[in-house]
Amino acid sequence: MATKQRGRPRSFDRDEALEKALHAFWQHGYEATSVADLTRSLGIGAPSLYAAFGDKEALFDAAVEVYARTDNGTFIDRALAEEPTAVAAFTRILREAAVGYTDPDRPRGCMVLSVGMSATTPEVVAKLRELRALNMTNMAARVQADVAAGVLPAGTDAEKLASYTGAVLQGMSTQARDGADRELLERVAEIAAAGFAAAAEGREVGASGA
Template identity: 45%
Template sequence: MTTETKKIRGRPRVFDMDEALEKALQIFWKRGYEGASLAELTETLGVNKPSLYAAFGNKEELFMKALSKYVAGPVAFVREVVNEPTARDVAQTFLYKAAEFLTEPSHPKGCMVVQGALSGGESAEMIKSVLIQYRTAYEKVLTKRFEQARNDGDLSSDTNPESLAKYLATLHQGMSVQATSGASKEDLLAIADLALNGWPKA
């Protein structure tokens, strides 16, 4: 074996930032911000605290990076549902895809944005505030879509788009809690169908 070969084999494994961030995302998704300890994060990512801080900043910054990855990846579908042709199609696609996503066995149950904003001590107030902002921003996206539907005659003129958006968001939040408590995809689809049966007419 040559000296050059020894050097190559002896090199430390390159730290994969994206892989590490994905692992951190899974921990935060499962444990929440406060429930994810630095000990678990460093052990799972295979780094010590100084290396973790050097790569991602503090725990708060690591969570924010993981959250951005979550929003851009696993839950990207929530931004796309507003492109459905009718308001009811928007609601159906949103609820049906949520039922599938929230119970998908390949990742933690529930929604990271919803679960992380339900509780938190003083140390997590900033994180809780950011998560609430994410939820509020999405309600505004739905409100704008339902305003368009009302203007197009797809929803009746007396429909309150803001209340309708909040209704859908509340259903989604409840479905998320149900999923983390063990509800199945079929359970959540049944809830979605009940809601859709009462969807306002044009």
């Protein structure tokens, strides 16, 4: 008589689980997403979740790393690296934000901005603040590089321009969460890009670039 074999445990796809956790945090925020919510989203029990990822904060950290590899997580760095000028890079950043923040296949807005606005856990707040600060530093450095190269006027305030773009992105993310569609955010992006270019080049907003 053959010995009955024990059933093999269901395979666990870590990447798929992290993607689901990312969407849960992105949609609902850090505090509002409970371990019970995560186990339902991932389709695993709490012991399996803890064994695979540690605690909830560790799972969030891993989900943020996944986000950092998505289009929404890399579009700023790609634009800064690929465009020939800071003005072109910032125009592209704003335009791509309008598309990415309204992508129907993902939660709306920027995950770092959306979760950061509602988070109260100190470690999570600090992590997301650090990511936002890194973006500001990289954007300011791109402007400063154009100043050093003579592309933008001496005395151009790189930090102010980076902060301006960050504020516009935060507003666009919030509007996307509130239901703004791609067309509306693209109009916002064009107006903001024109304002950035004028300020960077020392022109009055609305003045001709000729």
